[in-house]
Amino acid sequence: MPPLPLSDRSGRTTDSPITFFIQKALETPGLISLAAGLVDEGSLPTADVAAAVAAIMADPAAGRAALQYGSTQGLPSLREKVLRHVCAADGVTPGDIGLSPDDVVLTTGSQQLLYLLGEALFDPGDIVLAEAPSYFVYHGVLQSHGVRVVPVPMDDGGLDVAALDAKLADLKRRGELGRVKLVYTVDYFQNPTGLTLAADRRPKLVEVVKKYSTEHRILILEDAAYRELRYTGPDLPSVKRFDPTNEFVAYASTFSKPLSPGLKLGYALLPSDLVAPVLHLKGNHDFGSANLAQHVVDRLLASGAFDRHVEELRRVYRAKRDAMLAALDAEFGDVPGASWTVPGGGLYVWLTLPPGVDAGPAGPLVPAALEAGVLYVPGEFGHVPGEGGELPRNECRLSFGVADAAGVREGVRRLRAAYRTLERAGARGLAAV
Ligand SMILES: Cc1ncc(COP(=O)(O)O)c(C=O)c1O
Known part of the structure; x- marks a missing residue:
């Protein structure tokens, strides 16, 4: 069959890398998604x-x-x-x-x-x-x-x-x-x-x-x-x-x-x-x-x-953000070289793992996290290669938007468990830690 004469623009346009992650979340029962950018379900203003x-x-x-x-x-x-x-x-x-x-x-x-x-x-x-x-x-x-x-x-x-x-x-x-x-x-x-x-x-x-x-x-x-x-x-x-x-x-x-x-x-x-x-x-x-x-x-x-709803959302999300930050303190506080942002709002915390850890889509942390029942967005997706072609791979975007406070805590605990399996295995990337 002759090929479709697609436009240059179409040729430049690809599926979002996150589609794979959303698909995974839908396919895996019991998975806690700290990946999705969706908003809190319970507080939608029906x-x-x-x-x-x-x-x-x-x-x-x-x-x-x-x-x-x-x-x-x-x-x-x-x-x-x-x-x-x-x-x-x-x-x-x-x-x-x-x-x-x-x-x-x-x-x-x-x-x-x-x-x-x-x-x-x-x-x-x-x-x-x-x-x-x-x-x-x-x-x-x-x-x-x-x-x-x-x-x-x-x-x-x-x-x-x-x-x-x-x-x-x-x-x-x-x-x-x-x-x-x-x-x-x-x-x-x-x-x-x-x-x-x-x-x-x-x-x-x-x-x-x-x-x-x-x-x-x-x-x-x-x-x-x-x-x-x-x-x-x-x-x-x-x-x-x-x-x-x-x-x-x-x-x-x-x-x-x-x-x-x-x-x-x-x-x-x-x-x-x-x-x-x-x-x-x-x-x-x-x-x-x-x-x-x-x-x-x-x-x-x-x-x-609208104003009343925003006030209510602030209360709901503040509690979930605090749950995520407390869980990160408890779970990742002992990981040398790990750090995370403390956002004053929004839906995301940015976790930086020690240099050399590969949290990217092709690295060992994604499958380990899936095995442990949690999903995050590899930070790599947010970067374009620098002038030397380098791409940071040791970062994760964690969202507290969808899961409730208990889910957020459990999700971070599972992520730590996944990271621990890498530490134990001395997996590729952790050697540099
Ligand atoms: C930074 C930022 N800009 C824009 C959007 C687009 O959102 P919407 O088209 O639903 O307004 C999003 C959605 O996640 C976002 O995170």
Whole structure:
């Protein structure tokens, strides 16, 4: 049979590496998944959503409006509320940061915005600077667009902005600055590390990007997917907050994490001249995200149910995060060279095992963990190879999103048991410990 004439883009696009892991979790009864990025099942807002849908449908005009097509950009009243929500968190008015509801786009999850922005900005061979490690699904998007990822190191304060400056200077020296389109940061409780961009780095990040925007504007994509899931410490101002002329920062977020991924509703605050290109592309994709979901979320924001739900989620996840941190102390406290992040929010803890341990998808820890009945995401998936081709293999992303507190504790215990089998066997990789 003659081959299908697939596009270059299709050839560049592969299945997410995590699919194998999700499949494993589904196939293995009794497995505790610290891998899935799903949200807590028990706290999904069934009653709130039922009440909102009932209220919409009780009014025939409102019901018909919600069941009809909406607009590509999204429900105006929800765009206004979204803008107010972000500005309230930042302690500014929309005018302070050059924004109006016309600069807000509602999307089918924030994932759609990540993709659309790529379609609007990238040609194959363009460059994106991203945190190392970073949200691995976005790496897939970049690969699909044919973009080269330049990794920027992180430390306890998130993206190392001085290192970003140095990388940009280096790209400039090599004559590659013209290919640099975007800096990507998940700046609140990052997926996968749980790290947050420090307050003093936020204005600096905008300054650095401005400094190198000589040939064209380099954008920052601020992916704030986990901002509302905050368990300790104050809410930090967004990076967008330091872009008063609304030129350099695209702010993307979602109702998936603080409300329900089943609603699959995201939103973006965009530089005004980016709105039309994104909407033209979104028109090709779906000419508007699910209208009923927008009406439901609009009601939940108006009634205060959203804010109450976020408070409840904070309580639930804080307890699960604490359970994971206590379990890591108890189980991995005696492993020399092991360390983990202490996230102030989000769904993830990043466990670093001693150098030389291979926790990657082809290493010995994954099968040992499966044998012990626990699944994690190999940290390797969050990295792109460095300049020397090296890829850290001794890291694990542990999520406390799905399992309950007892499950989280048991999952960490099983992971330690798996690690112990490697220690005993002196397995490949542990020799260097
Ligand atoms: C950092 C980050 N950005 C974006 C998304 C996309 O989520 P959604 O499309 O459901 O809004 C996710 C989902 O896990 C994420 O972790």
